[in-house]
Amino acid sequence: MSRENSSTRERILNAAWKLLDSNPGTAARMSDIAKAAGVSRQALYLHFPNRTELFIATTRHQDEVFGVQNMLSASRAATSGEDRLAAFVTAWGNYIPKIFGVAKTLMIMSETDADAAGAWHERMADMREGCAAAVAALARDGVLIKEQKDATDLLWTLLSITTWEQLTRLCDWSQDRYINEILRVARLALCGRA
Amino acid sequence: MSRENSSTRERILNAAWKLLDSNPGTAARMSDIAKAAGVSRQALYLHFPNRTELFIATTRHQDEVFGVQNMLSASRAATSGEDRLAAFVTAWGNYIPKIFGVAKTLMIMSETDADAAGAWHERMADMREGCAAAVAALARDGVLIKEQKDATDLLWTLLSITTWEQLTRLCDWSQDRYINEILRVARLALCGRA
DNA sequence: TCCGTTTATTGACACGGTGTCAATTTACAT
DNA sequence: ATGTAAATTGACACCGTGTCAATAAACGGA
Numbered sequence: 001m002s003r004e005n006s007s008t009r010e011r012i013l014n015a016a017w018k019l020l021d022s023n024p025g026t027a028a029r030m031s032d033i034a035k036a037a038g039v040s041r042q043a044l045y046l047h048f049p050n051r052t053e054l055f056i057a058t059t060r061h062q063d064e065v066f067g068v069q070n071m072l073s074a075s076r077a078a079t080s081g082e083d084r085l086a087a088f089v090t091a092w093g094n095y096i097p098k099i100f101g102v103a104k105t106l107m108i109m110s111e112t113d114a115d116a117a118g119a120w121h122e123r124m125a126d127m128r129e130g131c132a133a134a135v136a137a138l139a140r141d142g143v144l145i146k147e148q149k150d151a152t153d154l155l156w157t158l159l160s161i162t163t164w165e166q167l168t169r170l171c172d173w174s175q176d177r178y179i180n181e182i183l184r185v186a187r188l189a190l191c192g193r194a
Numbered sequence: 195m196s197r198e199n200s201s202t203r204e205r206i207l208n209a210a211w212k213l214l215d216s217n218p219g220t221a222a223r224m225s226d227i228a229k230a231a232g233v234s235r236q237a238l239y240l241h242f243p244n245r246t247e248l249f250i251a252t253t254r255h256q257d258e259v260f261g262v263q264n265m266l267s268a269s270r271a272a273t274s275g276e277d278r279l280a281a282f283v284t285a286w287g288n289y290i291p292k293i294f295g296v297a298k299t300l301m302i303m304s305e306t307d308a309d310a311a312g313a314w315h316e317r318m319a320d321m322r323e324g325c326a327a328a329v330a331a332l333a334r335d336g337v338l339i340k341e342q343k344d345a346t347d348l349l350w351t352l353l354s355i356t357t358w359e360q361l362t363r364l365c366d367w368s369q370d371r372y373i374n375e376i377l378r379v380a381r382l383a384l385c386g387r388a
Numbered sequence: 389t390c391c392g393t394t395t396a397t398t399g400a401c402a403c404g405g406t407g408t409c410a411a412t413t414t415a416c417a418t
Numbered sequence: 419a420t421g422t423a424a425a426t427t428g429a430c431a432c433c434g435t436g437t438c439a440a441t442a443a444a445c446g447g448a
Contacts, residue, residue, distance in 0.1 A: 008424080008425080025305035025306070026305055026306050027306075029404090029405065029406090030405080030406070030407090031405085039425080039426095040425065040426050040427075042407095042408090042409095042425080042426070042427080043424085043425055043426075045406095045407070045408080046424070046425070049407095050406080050407070051406070051407090108302055108305055111219035111220055111302055112219070112220050112221075150375070153361060153365035153367065154361075154375065154379070156360070156365070157357055157360045157361055157365070160356070160357075160360055162354070162356040162357075163351055163354075163356075163357065166350070166351045166354055167347060167348075167351055171347035171350070171351070173347065181344070181348065184383075185348070185379065185382070185383045188379070188382040188383060188386075189378075189379045189382060189383075192382075192388075194386075202395080202396080223433095223434065223435090224434080224435070224436090225434080233396080233397095234396065234397050234398075235397095236396080236397070236398080236436095236437095236438095237395085237396055237397080239435095239436070239437080240395070240396070243436095244435080244436070245434095245435070245436090
């Protein structure tokens with residue numbers, strides 16, 4: 001983790017971010033990113049060992065810029081289980097569109113690239129923690145009607161990035177409708193009532 | 195199932211099928227498929243214009259072998275809306291594992307390949323028809339608590355291949371648990387009751 | 389049986405994209 | 419002004435797709 005204040009590195013990360021965002025899934029070529037960053041293709045290899053690591057670094061960069069930690073702590077503040085569920089669904093659901101382009105790229109690459117898979121699964125595991133915490137809070141309140149493991153699996157799947165993509169991109173749901181509906185279904189599935 | 199006198203074309207399709215099944219998403223190389231089919235790499239291009247079309251042909255081949263039509267007609271036979279929903283979820287849910295390897299490959303390719311995208315979206319649109327029909331049947335019975343469009347979107351998403359993958363592959367759900375749980379959530383989400 | 393046609397093989401090649409390398413130039417700190 | 423780090427340039431190896439031409443094998447019909 002180099003602490004160098006190289007602006008080139010950031011320009012590369014921002015260029016990659018922009019390109020992946022504008023064309024999710026279709027991994028940009030190194031030469032495209034270089035051009036967008038106003039830098040030579042070889043300069044990319046001065047800062048990142050390979051394309052995969054560049055994209056992984058881009059997601060980390062996003063997390064820093066957006067401050068995922070703050071986002072998570074917000075949902076931790078909720079007292080009741082139901083509030084916590086709502087806070088988590090809202091926070092994560094609204095985070096997805098911000099990271100979608102890069103995340104989807106990583107997701108697709110993770111099918112063929114072990115390093116990408118590692119980074120992607122780590123990210124998904126982190127998100128699962130949030131699901132598990134919300135589920136545990138519901139259980140503490142005595143409103144959970146499923147085993148915690150199953151409930152977590154379900155919530156985790158409901159909140160997956162591809163679910164978000166399907167509903168908002170393919171079905172044209174607004175972000176608000178997505179959040180409300182996922183929350184409604186989650187409450188029904190986990191607590192048996194809305 | 196396989197005729198020993200199978201034509202070269204079919205041997206290629208079966209080789210592709212097998213390879214994509216054993217390694218979903220990681221699109222096999224043309225040379226791998228050729229080797230598996232016991233044929234030269236160039237022979238593939240005698241039967242299919244390119245890799246994408248070979249994979250598309252492989253999904254069509256699967257649909258023929260499995261007889262998707264029969265599967266769909268089974269759920270059409272149900273009288274009540276709730277029965278129809280159950281029949282459709284069961285039929286499609288049990289079809290997914292049969293086609294998963296090839297389907298996922300096509301899904302991933304469709305991010306970067308327009309032809310693959312066309313075939314994939316067509317397939318998903320077909321499946322959506324089944325969802326829409328089940329939803330319409332529920333509406334006729336007066337048990338649907340959502341707009342038909344929204345209900346269809348939701349059911350379609352619940353039944354997506356990636357949802358199946360997440361629950362059965364990443365969460366280790368059995369096929370039975372998957373079917374039961376998706377059906378339970380679908381009933382809750384669409385009818386408000388299990 | 390021979391012949392013509394279709395089908396398959398062989399080996400070569402162009403192309404695009406990643407990753408590596410060496411030589412060189414630019415920028416900058418003191 | 420000079421030494422070092424950062425960036426550029428141009429070349430190259432490698433891999434996988436798709437194309438091509440020449441050749442070989444399979445097969446059906448008179």
